[in-house]
Amino acid sequence: MKLIIENISKSFENKEVLKDLNFEFNKGNIYALLGRNGAGKTTFFNILSEELKSDEGKAYIEINGARKRLESTNLSYVYSDPILPEFLTGYEFIKFFIDINKDKLDHPLLIDEYFEIIKINYEDRHKLIRSYSHGMKNKLQMLMFVIRRPPVILLDEPLTSLDVVVALEIKRLLREIRKDHIIIFSTHILQLAKDLCDEIVALNNGKLSLMQKELLQNPDFEDKVIEMLEEKIND
Ligand SMILES: Nc1ncnc2c1ncn2[C@@H]1O[C@H](COP(=O)(O)OP(=O)(O)OP(=O)(O)O)[C@@H](O)[C@H]1O
Numbered sequence: 001m002k003l004i005i006e007n008i009s010k011s012f013e014n015k016e017v018l019k020d021l022n023f024e025f026n027k028g029n030i031y032a033l034l035g036r037n038g039a040g041k042t043t044f045f046n047i048l049s050e051e052l053k054s055d056e057g058k059a060y061i062e063i064n065g066a067r068k069r070l071e072s073t074n075l076s077y078v079y080s081d082p083i084l085p086e087f088l089t090g091y092e093f094i095k096f097f098i099d100i101n102k103d104k105l106d107h108p109l110l111i112d113e114y115f116e117i118i119k120i121n122y123e124d125r126h127k128l129i130r131s132y133s134h135g136m137k138n139k140l141q142m143l144m145f146v147i148r149r150p151p152v153i154l155l156d157e158p159l160t161s162l163d164v165v166v167a168l169e170i171k172r173l174l175r176e177i178r179k180d181h182i183i184i185f186s187t188h189i190l191q192l193a194k195d196l197c198d199e200i201v202a203l204n205n206g207k208l209s210l211m212q213k214e215l216l217q218n219p220d221f222e223d224k225v226i227e228m229l230e231e232k233i234n235d
Contacts, residue, residue, distance in 0.1 A: 001027035001063050003048075003070065003152055003182050005208070008057035010043055017043050019206030021057065025182045027151075030174060032193035033186040034211075035203035036229055041186040042080075044203065045154045049077040061151060075152035076145035080160075082137035086130035090120060090140055093129060094147070101148055114143050117173070119166055135162045142170060149177070155185045159192060171196050190222045204229060 003025040010018040017040040025031055035041050046052035048059055050072045059070040085093055094111050102108070115125050118139040129137065138158055145153050159167045174183060174196065184201075187193055193200060200211040215224055 001061070001151055001182065004060040004062060004067070006057055006060065008044075008047060008054045008059065010040070010047060010052070010054050016206055018047070018054070021206075021208050023201070023208045023210075025152075025184060027182055028179050029198040030178050030183040030185060030196055031199045031201050032197035033184055033201050033203060034188075034190075034193060034225065034229065035186075039203045040206060041203055042156055044208075045077060045156055045184075045186070048152070048154060049075060051077075063151070070152070074150055075154060076148055076150050078138070078141045078145065078153070078155045078158045080157040082134070082141045084129050084137055084140060086128065089126050089128055090115070090132065090136075091125040093140065094143060097144060098147060105147065106149075108147065114147060117146060117169075118143055119169065135166065138162060139166060139170075142173075146173065146177075149180070151181060153181050153183045155183070157186055157188070159187070160189065190225055193225075194221055200225070202229065 005021050005023040005025075008018055008021040009016070021044070033041050033044075043052065047054045048070060060067050061070045061074050088096070091111060094114060098105065098108055098111065112122075112125070120136060120139060124132070124136065129140065132140070139162065142158070159170060162170060174185075178198075185193075185197060194216055197216075199213065200215065202209050202211055211225070211228065215221060218224055
């Protein structure tokens with residue numbers, strides 16, 4: 001399975017943010033998407049999830065050699081600022097989410113079993129989402145891909161608001177499911193990229209480029225990445 005990016009460009013007014021992106025992401029890998037503030041990482045994710053239209057170019061998904069347009073149903077998108085129905089309880093929301101997706105789910109777990117995975121306790125499950133902390137909302141968003149297991153999972157700075165225990169559990173979960181998915185993870189935390197990711201992709205000057213894998217093993221990893229991002233932005 002592959003996620004294929006072909007000639008994607010996007011400008012806002014006269015600012016060219018994404019410049020003719022071409023790239024292939026492969027199943028079984030967790031990709032760290034690195035870039036400076038304002039490099040266009042969220043814009044790229046918004047285009048993949050069809051929340052934003054590209055000016056040019058398209059994304060495709062190739063499964064068993066058959067290629068089709070990437071659709072929002074092929075992916076789960078975990079936003080850095082969770083967007084959830086605040087007027088429902090966590091439990092009501094997950095029940096609703098399972099109901100609307102039930103035709104697509106293979107052996108779904110019980111609602112409470114899902115909450116066990118993300119360690120939201122019994123009492124909190126029945127509170128309004130409005131009262132949840134940022135980290136709890138983030139965990140609830142994560143459940144959406146845990147339940148639905150779509151081919152492509154996009155995570156926009158998701159672990160920063162999670163406590164260390166839950167962050168570790170989510171990392172474990174991502175490692176466990178990676179073999180069946182394409183996971184792209186935007187982060188500014190270089191140590192996290194090093195810990196969790198198989199490949200590093202830089203978004204710089206509107207272009208995507210794969211960094212050398214050996215960089216992950218390099219003891220000066222952080223310095224090298226910073227150097228690379230600085231160099232590219234000054235080109
Ligand atoms: N809807 C919009 N209208 C105008 N400009 C926008 C819009 N969305 C994004 N931009 C601009 O596009 C550029 C890329 O923004 P984007 O949020 O994609 O960057 P990012 O890499 O996710 O940044 P960060 O790491 O700071 O979250 C920025 O200059 C931003 O101001």
